[in-house]
Amino acid sequence: MNLRKTGAAAALVAVLALTASACGDDDGDSGSSGSGDGGKKITVGIKYDQPGIGLKEPDGSFSGMDVEVAKYVAKELGYDEKNIEFKETKSADRETALQNGDVDFIVASYSINDERKQKVDFAGPYFLAHQDLLIRADDNIAAGEDLNGKKLCSVTGSTSAQNVKTKIAPEAQLVERGGYSECISALQSKVVDALTTDNSILAGYAAQDQYKGKFKLAGLSLSNENYGIGTKKGSELTAKINTALEKMVDDGTWQKVMDETFGPANYQFEPAPAIGQLK
Numbered sequence: 001m002n003l004r005k006t007g008a009a010a011a012l013v014a015v016l017a018l019t020a021s022a023c024g025d026d027d028g029d030s031g032s033s034g035s036g037d038g039g040k041k042i043t044v045g046i047k048y049d050q051p052g053i054g055l056k057e058p059d060g061s062f063s064g065m066d067v068e069v070a071k072y073v074a075k076e077l078g079y080d081e082k083n084i085e086f087k088e089t090k091s092a093d094r095e096t097a098l099q100n101g102d103v104d105f106i107v108a109s110y111s112i113n114d115e116r117k118q119k120v121d122f123a124g125p126y127f128l129a130h131q132d133l134l135i136r137a138d139d140n141i142a143a144g145e146d147l148n149g150k151k152l153c154s155v156t157g158s159t160s161a162q163n164v165k166t167k168i169a170p171e172a173q174l175v176e177r178g179g180y181s182e183c184i185s186a187l188q189s190k191v192v193d194a195l196t197t198d199n200s201i202l203a204g205y206a207a208q209d210q211y212k213g214k215f216k217l218a219g220l221s222l223s224n225e226n227y228g229i230g231t232k233k234g235s236e237l238t239a240k241i242n243t244a245l246e247k248m249v250d251d252g253t254w255q256k257v258m259d260e261t262f263g264p265a266n267y268q269f270e271p272a273p274a275i276g277q278l279k
Ligand code: GLU
Pocket: 091, 108, 109, 110, 111, 155, 157, 158, 159, 160, 197, 198, 225
């Protein structure tokens, strides 16, 4: 009996050793951080419908600068790209997804603000955007106040919708949708006069082949949107993600990713912000 037990234990040790070495090989150079435990998965919240930011492509792959930032950070945390599980986190669902532990961190055009900081933590900022308007190409809107009385689409749970109500145009007729792609459809079918959110997101839509020449950005800077990486309150990941973000800027990857992403859209993005400094 004892012998059998010992044999089983030895076999188990052998299996564990094999697993460990296999994972080590898989992990390549990122294995040294140790926190990824080889085949262990990490779940990252992103957007699925924002071209240039976070987009699920028809073939099931993901593109956009948030996706690239997420991959870089995950690698620095010790997770291979194939061990990242992306999950859609719509604007209104982000805090809950983190609080419930549905995702480990969120990279989804997620602005840092005091209200959200009561519920979740943020690493970053890693990007600075500004709220602007997307309008039909033959329209003109010179200032936020011009929107009073007009129909304006934005997304539930976003700072963009909040800003319209509290600051930019309290008299505008705000139409709220679950995602920006639904607002684009509303703009196209003239259900609304404008779509408002971050210029980074709007530039991505305007650059899409199917919308070229149809829509334009108004070119307003209605707010500062400091994008952070959301984590669960008290998470030990936050400090590690900050280290990863700093490295991404220092080694030139940040600039490369932003140039490649926003170059074709002709969007003049702001330089990389310093970690911990909000504008
Ligand atoms: N950055 C803004 C926000 O966090 C708008 C973009 C979004 O909804 O993801 O609310």
